[in-house]
Amino acid sequence: METILSLQNVTKKYKNFTLDHVSFDIPRGMIFGLIGENGAGKTTTIQSILDLIKTDSGTIEIFGKDHCKDAKEIKQKLGVIMDGLNQNPYLKCGDLDKIMGKIYRSWDSQRFFSYLDQFKLPREKKIKELSKGMNVKLNFAAALSYHPQLLLLDEATSGLDPVMRDDILEILQEFVTDEQNSILMSTHITSDLDKIADYVLFLHEGKLMFLKSREALESYGVLHCTEEFFRALAPEDYDAYLKEEFSYKVLVPDRYAMRTHFEGLLLDRATIEDIMLFYVKGVRS
Secondary structure: OOEEEEEEEEEEEOOOOEEEEEEEEEEOOOEEEEEOOOOOOHHHHHHHHOOOOOOOEEEEEEOOEEOOOOHHHHHHHEEEEEOOOOOOOOOEHHHHHHHHHHHOOOOOHHHHHHHHHHOOOOOOOEHHHOOHHHHHHHHHHHHHOOOOOEEEEEOOOOOOOHHHHHHHHHHHHHHOOOOOOEEEEEOOOHHHHHHHOOEEEEEEOOEEEEEEEHHHHHOOEEEEEOHHHHHHOOHHHOOEEEEOOOOEEEEEOOHHHHHHHOOOOEEEEOOHHHHHHHHHHOEEO
């Protein structure tokens, strides 16, 4: 598959934090989720990709081009939505049509106004008068109306109610039905990624801890067991564990195999949030 975004050994050092040799490739037609606790390096990664901060080492390519040297051309096909207000608050919703049309060669007025109607966004309403949810929908309407091939989302659905968030997730899934398109979605709402992500990248203290497919993540389980049972497990049987007062919680990468070998276990499916918590707070094998 053709790679749409590539990071190789990207490093950025601050006084108290280092984004440490982060490498990954995103092929076309995929949704990648980027997770990690606050301060893990998610926003630093997004800002590095956008050349908003200068990295100390490593390479970043978007559409096979250098993200710095070819930034002007790249931005014509790159959609970016950050948490918060992305547009001039004193403009009316409909005003964005003329402004964006001067910036993007592929700007599609018909598509933009179609999104405004779909999202029930009044054309004559000032952006500062919109609710949080309406602002997010306006950001998506604008970003999708110049036919980008890559969307970078940094907490773009933060603060939305569940119904509105589901609407946005449907739009994202529709976006990648065109197999030329991909999404990198940084979020702390891991339940969104449970629904739509093809792969999940997990950053912890500036390091990439894992990159796993949806299929691999869906195999994970949380085993509840006694200390005696836990001590009988081989290190390769689990990724991490948490010791409780009278029992153990164990993160196992293949709950189906575990059930096959040991009947009668209390074994739940692990969510992405569960997996992240085990890696951050648990003891790894």
